[in-house]
Every structure is written in C-alpha cells, then in structure tokens.
Amino acid sequence: MRELTFSKAINEALETAMRIDDSVIKYGLGVTDPLGVFNTTLDLEEKFGKDRVFDMPTSENAMTGVAVGASIGGLKPVMTHQRLDFFLLAMDQLVNNAAKWNFMFGGNSSVPITIRLIIGRGWGQGPTHAQSLQAWFAHIPGLKVVMPTTPQDAKGLLLESIFDPNPVIFLEHRWLHNMVGDVPEDDDFRVAIGKCEILKSGNDVTIVSMSYMSIEAIHAAEKLTENGISCEIIDLKTVSPVDWETIYESVEKTKRIIVLDTSSEFASIASDIVAKVSTKFFNVLKSAPQIIALPDVHSPTSYHLSGNYYKDAKDIVVEIANMFDKNIDVSDFMTKEHHDIPGDWFKGPF
Amino acid sequence: MRELTFSKAINEALETAMRIDDSVIKYGLGVTDPLGVFNTTLDLEEKFGKDRVFDMPTSENAMTGVAVGASIGGLKPVMTHQRLDFFLLAMDQLVNNAAKWNFMFGGNSSVPITIRLIIGRGWGQGPTHAQSLQAWFAHIPGLKVVMPTTPQDAKGLLLESIFDPNPVIFLEHRWLHNMVGDVPEDDDFRVAIGKCEILKSGNDVTIVSMSYMSIEAIHAAEKLTENGISCEIIDLKTVSPVDWETIYESVEKTKRIIVLDTSSEFASIASDIVAKVSTKFFNVLKSAPQIIALPDVHSPTSYHLSGNYYKDAKDIVVEIANMFDKNIDVSDFMTKEHHDIPGDWFKGPF
Amino acid sequence: MKIDKEILKKIYLTAFKIRKVEEEIADRYKEQEMRCPVHLSIGQELVPAVYSMFVTENDYAVSTHRAHAHYLSKGGSINKMIAEIYGKETGCSKGLGGSMHLIDEEVGFMGSTAIVGGTIPVGTGLGLSIKIKQENKISTVFLGDGSTEEGVFYESLNFAAVKDLPVLYICENNMYSVYSNLEVRQPKNRKIYKLAESIGIKSSHANGYDVEDCYMKLEEAINYVKENKKPFFIELDTYRYREHCGPNYDNHIGYREEQEYKKHLEKDPLNIMKEYLSDESLDIEEKKILEKIDDAFTFAKESQIPKYENIEKYIYKEKN
Amino acid sequence: MKIDKEILKKIYLTAFKIRKVEEEIADRYKEQEMRCPVHLSIGQELVPAVYSMFVTENDYAVSTHRAHAHYLSKGGSINKMIAEIYGKETGCSKGLGGSMHLIDEEVGFMGSTAIVGGTIPVGTGLGLSIKIKQENKISTVFLGDGSTEEGVFYESLNFAAVKDLPVLYICENNMYSVYSNLEVRQPKNRKIYKLAESIGIKSSHANGYDVEDCYMKLEEAINYVKENKKPFFIELDTYRYREHCGPNYDNHIGYREEQEYKKHLEKDPLNIMKEYLSDESLDIEEKKILEKIDDAFTFAKESQIPKYENIEKYIYKEKN
Numbered sequence A, B: 001m002r003e004l005t006f007s008k009a010i011n012e013a014l015e016t017a018m019r020i021d022d023s024v025i026k027y028g029l030g031v032t033d034p035l036g037v038f039n040t041t042l043d044l045e046e047k048f049g050k051d052r053v054f055d056m057p058t059s060e061n062a063m064t065g066v067a068v069g070a071s072i073g074g075l076k077p078v079m080t081h082q083r084l085d086f087f088l089l090a091m092d093q094l095v096n097n098a099a100k101w102n103f104m105f106g107g108n109s110s111v112p113i114t115i116r117l118i119i120g121r122g123w124g125q126g127p128t129h130a131q132s133l134q135a136w137f138a139h140i141p142g143l144k145v146v147m148p149t150t151p152q153d154a155k156g157l158l159l160e161s162i163f164d165p166n167p168v169i170f171l172e173h174r175w176l177h178n179m180v181g182d183v184p185e186d187d188d189f190r191v192a193i194g195k196c197e198i199l200k201s202g203n204d205v206t207i208v209s210m211s212y213m214s215i216e217a218i219h220a221a222e223k224l225t226e227n228g229i230s231c232e233i234i235d236l237k238t239v240s241p242v243d244w245e246t247i248y249e250s251v252e253k254t255k256r257i258i259v260l261d262t263s264s265e266f267a268s269i270a271s272d273i274v275a276k277v278s279t280k281f282f283n284v285l286k287s288a289p290q291i292i293a294l295p296d297v298h299s300p301t302s303y304h305l306s307g308n309y310y311k312d313a314k315d316i317v318v319e320i321a322n323m324f325d326k327n328i329d330v331s332d333f334m335t336k337e338h339h340d341i342p343g344d345w346f347k348g349p350f
Numbered sequence C, D: 001m002k003i004d005k006e007i008l009k010k011i012y013l014t015a016f017k018i019r020k021v022e023e024e025i026a027d028r029y030k031e032q033e034m035r036c037p038v039h040l041s042i043g044q045e046l047v048p049a050v051y052s053m054f055v056t057e058n059d060y061a062v063s064t065h066r067a068h069a070h071y072l073s074k075g076g077s078i079n080k081m082i083a084e085i086y087g088k089e090t091g092c093s094k095g096l097g098g099s100m101h102l103i104d105e106e107v108g109f110m111g112s113t114a115i116v117g118g119t120i121p122v123g124t125g126l127g128l129s130i131k132i133k134q135e136n137k138i139s140t141v142f143l144g145d146g147s148t149e150e151g152v153f154y155e156s157l158n159f160a161a162v163k164d165l166p167v168l169y170i171c172e173n174n175m176y177s178v179y180s181n182l183e184v185r186q187p188k189n190r191k192i193y194k195l196a197e198s199i200g201i202k203s204s205h206a207n208g209y210d211v212e213d214c215y216m217k218l219e220e221a222i223n224y225v226k227e228n229k230k231p232f233f234i235e236l237d238t239y240r241y242r243e244h245c246g247p248n249y250d251n252h253i254g255y256r257e258e259q260e261y262k263k264h265l266e267k268d269p270l271n272i273m274k275e276y277l278s279d280e281s282l283d284i285e286e287k288k289i290l291e292k293i294d295d296a297f298t299f300a301k302e303s304q305i306p307k308y309e310n311i312e313k314y315i316y317k318e319k320n
C-alpha cells in the first residue's frame, strides 16, 4: 500500500487502463491542458498520443453520441466534464442512446463508455456549478452510477467502470480530489461495481452514505461513539444498481437507519433507500428512518449563504442523537475557519 | 357543466388563455398541423394568427431557451412536445436556465413558461416514445410539475400553469386524451397548482396516485369496496410541489398507504412520498407502505412484452388485498381484448 | 444512360425489394398484428438502392426512424426485420425495439433510432473508431432534412471536420418533417449541402429521383471518403408517397398538395428503371423477391413470442 | 481617425472604467473576500466600450460567464456588481448568483449565465418578444468563440433567420476556450462569421483591437438590425490578458506563448486611444471613475450579508 490523493488515484487508473488496453480512449474539455482536469489527466497525452487522448469542441451532446458510436465500433471511451451541470446538454445522447442501446437492440450491442462528472462545491460555485444529479442517472434503467469516496475506490472503481460493458456515470466530488488514502500497489486493482462497503461496523444505527458525505459520516460516528452511540457506516460506492443486501443486513442488525445524500432531497437516492427499507423492514425498525440531504433549493453563490445550505458532521450528530432522544453538544465540534473549502489546498476559484 | 374530452379541455384552456391575454404564445412541432397535437391545438392558428401560434424547427434545446428569453421579454410561451423523450434534448435550457433563473438572479426576473409534454404508452411506443420522467423534473428546485387526470383538471391546471410566474412542466398521459369528463361552463376556470384532490374518500387505506394511474386506482377501489376494503384515493395533480398536508391527513386517518406511479420506481415520486410518510408517520402506520410503479427497465416495444410491463387495477387490488392479508380473485376483473390500447379510439400508431 | 445495364438491374431489384417489403407492411398493417409505429420509405427507395452498390458488410451504417430501406440496402435480413415489427423473439432486436430500432451488426447496420438526429453523432463516433483503429471501412449516417435542425447535427459535422473522420452523411431531403414544410423550419433559399460545406465538410447535391445523377454523385461521395479518409455530405432530393407514419396516403388532410405527389409519382424511379431495362428476366427475379417477402411474413407470424421474464437481462450487458 | 474626438473620449472612458473595475477585482481577490469564480475581461474592453455608444437602456443584452464588461457597458450599476461578487444582499442578484450570474433589468441587462452557449437562445427569445410585441428595440447576445461549438448556437441562429428576429450576435473571438486554442475545436481556416452567414444571418468581421474598425462595423451591424429588424452576426478579434478564470497572469503555464500576449499588449486599444486623445481633462474624468470604483468596493464591503432564511423564497416567484 501507498498513500495517494484521490486525483492521483484516478490518474493511475486512466494510465493503467490505457496501457493494458489499446481500445481505451480519453477525451473531454481540458484533458490535455496544463492543469489536466484537477491533475487527473496529467501526462496521458504524452504517454498515449494525440489520437487516444484529446481535447474536444464544446459540444457535449454530440461528443457523448460520438462516445456511443466509438464504443460500438470497439473502443472504450472515457469522457470528462469539469462540472456535472455542463453535462445537462447531453441528456439525450446519454438516456435515449447510451442507456437504452443494449436494451432496445435486444442485447445485440452494448455501450462500454465511462463518463466522469465532477460535482462542484464551495468557493461560490453557485447554482450552475454545483449540481449533484445522481438521482437522475440512477432513475434511468441501463446506466450504472458510481460515486467513490476513497482514493482506493476511485482507482478500483474507475478501472472497473472503464472495462464494464455498460455505460457508467462516474461521479467525483470536487472536495475529494485532494484527500489522501491508501491504494494497493497492484497496478490493475479493481473494485466491483454494485457493492457497497462497511466503512465502520456498529450496532445502534446504520448510516448509509455516499461520496463526500461519507467523510462527514466518519467524523460524526466518532463523536457519536464518544457519546455511546455505535454507528455502522455503509459507503454506497455504487448508487445504481444499489447493493441492497448489505444495506438490508445492516438494518436488520441495527434496526435504525439514516441516509445521507449530496443532492437535494426530493426524489433522491436517499428517499428511495428510505422507501425500500420502510417497505421491507416495517416490522424491524425501532425508530423513524431519517434523511440528511440538501434542501430543495439551488446552491446559492454567496459565502454567507452556502454555510447553512450544505450539511456536515454536526448535522449528522444532531439528527442521530435525536433518534435516541439524546442531546449532544456540537457547538465546538469540527469547526473550521471557512466552511466553503474542504481544506487549505483549495484556493478557488474552481 | 358539460362533458369534454381531455384533449378538448386542453384546447379550450389554450383558446381561453390566448384570448384573454395577448402575451400568451403557443409553439411546438405539430402545433399548426392538420392533427393539431392530438386535437389539442386545433384552430388556434386561425384564431390568433401566425405570429402567436407557430410550428418550429426540430431544435428542442434552443426553442426552450427562446421560451425563456421570450418570457423575460414579457410573453407567456406555451410549448408542446409530442413525446417527453424528445425533450431530453432540452434539459440544459430547462434546468440551467428556466429552473434556476428566478433563484440565481435573486428574484429579479422569473420565467413564466409552460411546457406540455406527452407521455406515450401502447401500440409499441417502446423505449424512445414512452418515458415518464416526472421524477427528474420534480427533483429540480424551481420547476412546478403538473400531471392532471381529469378533463376538468386538464383545463383548470393548464390555465393556472400558463399564468403562473414560474416554469411549469405540464405532463399529459397519452391514454387520457380521449377520456371524457365534466368540465365547468366557466370560460376561465382555474385549478390551483400544488393542491391534490381526494377523488374518493375512504377509511382503510390511502392510495396516492397521479395521471393515468388514478384511473386504474378508481377501478381498483370499486373492486376493493366490494370486498370490504374502503380506499381513499388522492389524485396528486401536482407532483412538485407536493400537497403534503392532504396526504398526511389522509394517512393519519387510514394509517396505510400505497403510492402509484407511471414511471420506473427507483428514485421516483412514489419513493419520495413513501419515504416522507415513513419518516413522519412511523408510529402511525399499521402496515408497510407500498409502491406500484414500473420496473426499472425501459418500455419494451413488443405487444407480447408490454402487457406485463405496465401495471393496472388488478395489480392494485392484489397489492392492497395483501396489506390486509386478504385474497381477492381478479382473474376476470377488467379484462380487455388488447392491453396495449386505452380504448377502441386508439388505432395507433402514436 | 451512363450506367451499365447489369448494374442498373441490381439497383432496380434492390429498390423493388424495398418497395415491396414496405407495401406488404402497409397492406397487412390493418390486421393490427404489427403493433408499433412504422415509417415507410415508399417513394424514397432509389437512394438506398444505389447506395447498396458501393458499400460492403464491412462498412458501417446508422439510420433514423425511417430505416427499413437503409437496413435492407445494407443487406439486413428481411426475416429478422419483419419479425421485429411483429414483436417476435426472432426479430433483429428480439422484439424490444420494433420498427424504429433496427440493428443487424453482421452486415454493418449498427442501429437506427427514433430520436430525430440521434444517430448522427453515433455514426460520427463510428468514424472515430475506424480512424483510431486504422480500419479500412467507412461509416454512413442516413439522415432526414428535419434532423439537420438539431444542434447535434452541427456539432457532429464540426467534429468530423476537425478530426477528418471517414464518415459519409447521406441526407434524404423529402421536403417534410412530419407535416411541416422546409420553409417553416429553415431559412428560404438555404441549401442544406451548402450549409454542410460551410461547417467544414465537402459536399454535393443530387436528384434522388434521377438514377444516373444519384449513381454518379454517390459514387463520387463514397470514393472521396474512402480515398481521403475525410467526411463528405451529400443531399439528395426525394419524396415519400405515404403518410409520415403509418400505412396510408395522406394527401387529403391538407398539409401538401395532391399535385405534388402526382408529379413525383410520374417520375417514379422504379417505373422509369423498369421501362428502360425492359428485360423480361426481371419478372423471374421479382417473383423470387416476392416469395422471399412472403416467407418473411410467414416466418414472423410463426415465430415465438418473447418471454417477459427475459427482459431484465437486457438492461445491462453481462461482463464476460 | 474617422471618429470624432468627443465620441472617442467616451469610448475610452468606458473602456477605462471596465479595465479599472477588473483590475481592482484582481488586486483585491487575494484578500479572499470575493469567494466566487471571476472571469475578467482585461484586454477585451474595447468591443463593449464601443458597443455602449449605440444602444440605450431600452435595448436588451445577455451575456456569458465573462460578463463584467458587458454588464458595465450596458449601464449596469458598479455598486451592485461588486456587491454581488462579495455575496452581499445589495448585489444585483442578492448574492445568489455571484460574478457569473449578473442582471440589471433597469438598464436592459437581462442576465448572464455560466453555461457556455446558455444565453444565446435566451437573447434570441428576447428578439422574438420584441417582434411579437412590435417594440422598438434590439436584443444583443454577447458570446465567445467557444460557445459557437454548441449546437444551441446553431439552432438559435437558424431560428432567428427563419423568423427575422431583431437580434445582434456579438462574438468576441479571443482565440481560446479556457486553455484550448481554436484549432483543436474548429476546422482550420473556417471563419466564424462566414459560418453564421451560411446559417442564414448577415454577418461581418472586425478587428476588436482597432477602435475605428470596431466602431464602423458595430455601427453598421446595429443599424442593420434596427432598420431591417433582422438578425446580424459580428465577430471581433480580441484577447484576454489574464488567466481564463481568476486574477492572475498565466502565460507561463504553457498553453500559449508569452509573445502572443506581448504582441497584443503593444496594440492595447486603451493606450492607443489615450495617446491619440492626449487630452489632459481625461485625468480628471479618470479620477472620478477611480473614486466611483473605490466607493463601490466600500459599498460592497459594508453592505449587509443576505439572510439564509430568505433563500427559499427565491425558488418560486410568488403570484401577484
């Protein structure tokens, strides 16, 4: 094992994929530029040439259709968009083509493409640079939707996504790019799509979480442990298809659930998980299931507004304490100088 | 009161809106053609002229942005798309502009547009002509999403949508167009957005439903009444924002809930309603909440497959009977010659 | 006539096959067993018939909602197409797609879809794969005049031009998008092929009712793509005889003049070719084709229906 | 010089105002109180400054992520803009939008947004409203070279041409989209204004660093739209001195040559105009402007912060 940042882990996955399989290609705005999409695409053009690694016109919809075509022609395209919001231009090609292709042609042809989308947050990203639309993608049959939290999963899941015969939406939370974590030495290390992971076992309550919110969950669980509440944290990793078995087993044990989501709440992944658990474990649950997600409001730009908009470890502690009719003081828990950056490395503007 | 078809009710709403307000304009593919979008736009061009009623290039995204621009310039555009699936091309303008406009400019400017989308079903509409994406629209803050069931609501809600200062997605289920129902004589008759309606009161279970599924719910409720189960049917009418109060009151009374949805289940409106009710009425519910929606699979084209894919009154009866540990025989309940048409009036192909 | 009679005969017979398949669909549609929308190409057979002379199964093609003719001209199986329209397990898309979603990868027909403009970038991406894999083939995108109004058309051509992709865009201009005439959708006097040229792609125009013009210009276009490994755009004027979608005529409903239809019918390329060939051996060949068509309908009707239990397995392709 | 000195002075002072506002933002950005992305127009001031001579508050304009200059040239309030960047309640968008989402409807600045190409159809739709309401104004869409790669650009121009809408498209071609040079995005030797012309819109081209050329061509363009009530597209070559987003220079990071930057700096229109005018009274005017800018920053810093409790009320506009 060695320590890598999340960005570097992604860069390694891309490098490995392109090296072991000539059919992997990589394109997107900024892929060949000096910043290399937050360092994730650095050196790829040099190593694999301009044919396989390239910048593109600002034409999100056609370039998604181009990926579909290239993939049925035998390539494995990996696209990137610097913000999920920009990819709204490509919903037609994503849904009407990529997601439906294998189905509508009766399994005769599938679309092995990977689309990396970055979810923005902080430093005034505001309404057009911070959307978190995993619920949209997960609502569409035929897409796989992956949201890694750790550098290890970022690498292993990206490799698995690239070599999956189906279209995969790979969602990177901007606040994870500089997080550091252990990553196996193994060059072509894979993490299975469709499996979640128990980040921490516990007995009293199941926290189901995803992406950056799992980091907040870890902090919250520590505080809760100090206060005698033992949390089991399930990091979803794949939000479609969901690994229901692992969630159900945990709920069966803890009999309580709270789901954290990086998106706004209405018709979200979180609401679906709560719905499924409520339907199936009606007689098991000891207290009402809970959700912590963003309000059904766009992300406001102002520094003075975003602090209340986003949820963090404190909110989780308070909500879980409530489930146990406890009161835990969080007044000076996890307080940082600026709420709108993940750490000092983030200097804005994006 | 007089009887009108759903289509005619929409046609009347458009006629009224354009007559009482010069700023209302109407455009979309087929709006001026001999079939007038399933008869809903007949005669409008003649009455209000080519400036205000027009066909358009097949440019869904730009034409949505044009509606945004026209609306901030003082018009009230009403667009139509013959299938919701086609509108996937316009998600950028819908979400990044229409839905965010009022918010991102701090309430300085709003976008009073109405977008009519038709949800296809039957006669082999298949994977690209039958999507029901209300969950997508409802997941986006800033949009209102309306799904009328009756001709009366079709007229009253469309008028209300056109004159609402916000962007409204108005979803018409293709199987409702020829349904007949009472519509008030009043020319400018309105139905409030954001209010659901109790189509039938009952005591034992709350059926929350929308659009065409409410028709199936009515049939199911009759059968259930015969079998001693009294259903309360809530027709949502607006799926965003949801009229939670009415739903909550009903659940408080019946202590049981089943939600019907015309879309696939994962991260749907139905799952959100079940999640909210489970969270808030944990101690009230007497049995597990249920959902009847489409499977997380695209709509198959073949006649031999679509019968099982779509859900109907029978499925509702069986599911609700289960809640009460009853067994109701549905073997010859509501059987029709062809499952893939709403009635004899529907001769295909669209 | 600059075209060799043997070649013309082949073209005629391909066009004949397409027309007769389509007419048979139209005739039997009222039996209500083909329960899906169908967009027939009757009147538009010449372009795909000529096209079929210049490509092999090795080349790629993609198409639109109106794809029967393209599928057949590329060598797609009649049996599988008709079975697909009947929603049977033996259909080219196993009944999941219907008339609007055809595929036959064995002959390079890579898919047709029902979203206007939807396959334009897909065919462009196939061109990218050819280029990157350095294959010796071309990719063809069939498209209608209406689809050129979609932004994705423009974006795709721009990309094909930037990257020099071996893609042939064949635009069949039948003057209508559903019931809408070109003039309510595009600026007057703007020629689609000129527009393509100014986006950055070499282009030409031909009369899709004139077999010679069609032949020469398509040959030139395809050779250009093959030799230069660059994109080419060709616009061909054509006409559909029947309604936009469905089996009937619709000249009476008011969006176009009966006269316009009749004018085209007089110049019907199939009649003209047949007359010019005045070859009695054609009758035998025609009969063979008609038998094949008949067999295809029998095959379709007798084929097994798909099982609902299986449809979930088409949602994701399994890893192998 | 064909431009009257008084007019030139106005142009100069508008350009000066824009540059100084931008430079002040750049200088103070490191204080980390403007916590949102900013795309500065330093180097690109001439086009909006000239533009401001031909329109009134009655006309409409929309713009992009790089909108400060357009907002100011249309007469937008400096105070409200700076307050917006500081995320204050007094900002033109009440702090919800930040630098990338500016609006000042009182002066006809109808909104700028951060999605590339996103306002092109919006400005086109404003043109439609002008036409239908038979108003006496024009709508201007400011756009960058990169945005012309979006399908929505093409779709919008097509529609404006079909409907003869009074829209002026001003394309500021600064050769880059973020760090990408035109040539990896668009076919070589294709001129954007020629493309617009072939889509169906009258067009022209000017040197955005040459005040005379800029003045003549913009005047011509705007008069054309006003008189003919038809769309017009003008492409102006320009250059940004600083990084794509943020306050710094970025000539060292490797996507463009320092030399290119210097070449433009030598021809800097502000320096050239100032030299040509050689008018001492300018100093007084400049000082006034600098004071206003200073005041704007004070205003912004001292303004109230917005209340979180209020943000839900911006989700829907209430019926009145």
Ligand SMILES: Cc1ncc(C[n+]2csc(CCOP(=O)(O)OP(=O)(O)O)c2C)c(N)n1
Pocket (backbone or CB within 6 Å): B029, B058, B060, B082, B086, B087, B089, C065, C066, C114, C115, C116, C117, C143, C144, C145, C146, C147, C148, C174, C176, C177, C178, C244
């Ligand atoms: C994105 C989208 N918009 C609208 C439609 C409805 N529609 C189906 S076919 C068609 C006409 C397309 O015209 P053209 O491209 O000229 O093809 P033709 O039917 O003439 O062969 C339209 C508008 C659609 N299928 N997809």
Ligand SMILES: Cc1ncc(C[n+]2csc(CCOP(=O)(O)OP(=O)(O)O)c2C)c(N)n1
Pocket (backbone or CB within 6 Å): A029, A058, A060, A082, A086, A087, A089, D065, D066, D114, D115, D116, D117, D143, D144, D145, D146, D147, D148, D174, D176, D177, D178, D244
């Ligand atoms: C749809 C979309 N794609 C990508 C981006 C990222 N992006 C922001 S600005 C920009 C460059 C646009 O270039 P241009 O239109 O020439 O404007 P300039 O920045 O040069 O003023 C890009 C690609 C975006 N904001 N929206």
Ligand SMILES: [Mg+2]
Pocket (backbone or CB within 6 Å): C144, C145, C146, C172, C173, C174, C175, C176, C177, C178
């Ligand atoms: Mg056509």
Ligand SMILES: [Mg+2]
Pocket (backbone or CB within 6 Å): D144, D145, D146, D172, D173, D174, D175, D176, D177, D178
């Ligand atoms: Mg630029």
